[in-house]
Amino acid sequence: MEPKHFESLYPGDSRFNEIEKILGFIRNGNSCQLISFPGTGRSNVLNLLSYNRSVREKHLGENQKHLHFAYMDFSEVKNRSLFDVYKFILLSLTDSLLDRGLKEEHDKLHRIFAEHVKYNDDLVFFQGIKEAVNYLALEKKLTIVFLFDKFEKYLPNLTDEFFASLRILRNKAKYRFSTVFSLDRPLEDSLDPLQFVQFYEFLAGNDVFVSVYDVPGINFRRSYFEKKFNKNLSEQDFKNIVELTAGHGRLTRVVLETVFAEQTFPK
Template identity: 25%
Template sequence: MVSPKAVQNYPETYRSREVNILSKWLLSGISGTVISLPGAGRNNLLNFLCYRPDVLQVHYLEAEATRIVVVPVDLSNLPENSPVTMYRAILRAFYWQRHRLPSHLQDHVTSIYAENRGTRDPFIAQTGLYELLLGFQKEALQVTLVFNRFEQFAAEANGRMFTTLRSLRDTFKEILAYIVGMHREIIYLPNREALGELYPLLDNNVCWISAMNDSDSRWVIEQALYRVAERPSPGELNHILALSGGLPVLLRFITSWWVKQSPKPPLESWTEQLLSTYLFDHRLKELWQGLTQEEKSALLALGKTKGRRGETAVSPPEERILQQLAVKGVCHKSSQGWQINSLLWAAYIHLQKEEKQIGKLTQHEKSDLILQASEPVKLAPQEATLLSFLLKHPYERHTYETLILMVWANDHDPISQKQSLHQLIRAIRLKIEPNPSEPLYLITWRDQDDAGYQLFPEGQPL
């Protein structure tokens, strides 16, 4: 496979903060997860990591570069969900990257791939992959497999495949690590329990892709103007930067929009015109839906209250959430308090101020009163009993039977109460969900063996 041509044109300083973090992972053999909001550039960053070894060698890995091997593996569209198919996909990934290896290892990889590319026997495929990695181990090379779009793989994979990945890493833990790319935290995977021992391996180290710095942002704008003779004025260029807040998807779309405008509209009208365009509304909505309900609540609170010096005043819980959002590249703290990086997204968020029922669910320690964004939720006794139990055991998958016994402890036939449980869940959703038909707090789960509900107190992103 030929490396993506576009990545070869990226500046050597591209995403230097994130590449520096990931380079340290490579050097230390650390596994972890790379996460970004929609349109923040996760795919481009991981492609840069995988296909620009020249940059890694000169600026990050230096003398250690010769012992580091980075292999992108696509598990998001396997023809069959089985360990043997996964083994073969990993072998194929090594084969496609063989040109970067010393000649004797190229021959090693080519030979093993040729022997195993058509096998349907999982033991033979596993043996082939083990023999391949033993060759790298003999050379004292550190191998990192990069699985982008991991949430797509996780949605289809079964427990055996996750166990296989963890077992593979444990067998070669001295030389093998994984980096996975996703658009939200691993805790929000629908079947995260199936990850088993793979879960802590990937969750212990997380790199959020933040907003681009000024240099990278200007480069993205130049790329969007590649075939255009006209260039924005300094004022227009600065306005594109301010409106985008360093988010790649907004940088590209705002620049493309500017190219199509004739004559060029005054700067003060840009925000209104952009927000009235379906394409921008769609992209901004994607970003908004990529946040938890607790994060949305904190952003909506910005500007509502002011401190003594006119700065934006926020509560301690909101401060914690805004610090978390700063890591994600959404906002920053200045002398005037917290501000959203993108002026365009800030304007969009302001339009969402009428959005109802968002904020984290909590329970008062002394009164046991259940709150949502610090406001009491009016609940019937059985509703309060059920929601209180779920708040004490968040994120866990509770079966129907467990929840029925919690609410109707004296009932000797839990199965007969299943419909009553569904009605109770529906009543709670009507009181806590922005859209009860698309729940974000109280989620239904199902697998091959059972079903039930789980609670995300902060309201998971879509």
């Protein structure tokens, strides 16, 4: 049976350079932008941080237990109100605690959610998010990292109030709060600078570009398909596939799966 999160199976050195750069910004209490073309591995990087203990230990050692990453796919709220986005953020944060085995913390945030959602007001509900972040960061001494995947999907509905809210959370938690924005282009190329001026100082110049080809990740995919289909792929066939796709994550995965399923090898 496969695990709940496939990225938990990847080797610890997957996406090493991208993750090391992200963690460098987080260590300094800053946020950053993870930028690439679609399909090259942005979601993979964020899911590795969220669900792969080996990756976290590779970079952080025992300190990995002091950082908590909450993954959120913003394509799920691309046309939703700010109130809905607030609910999505707190629900995602709450669920992520259970994924890490933090039941006490999960139950506490679940009660905070239930207490504040009944008022059906975004201002009141944001007080619940502040309470949750304060509890985790100041009482439990966790560094909270929001991982906003596919954030470009939400940009048409974005208001400056969103970044003002992030600024408030950062001011409360200080160096124990960061955000990673996954985007197909930098925010400054898509938004009026005034929209995110309140959070700009924590983002300025903090760009991480995703490489097209991640050798450990692609090698893992090959090994995974070889075991799944009980077939071996020759080095020459594997080389042909990588040359065909340039190591592009999504394309290489699709070609590998097709090759193993149909036993048709590219020349």
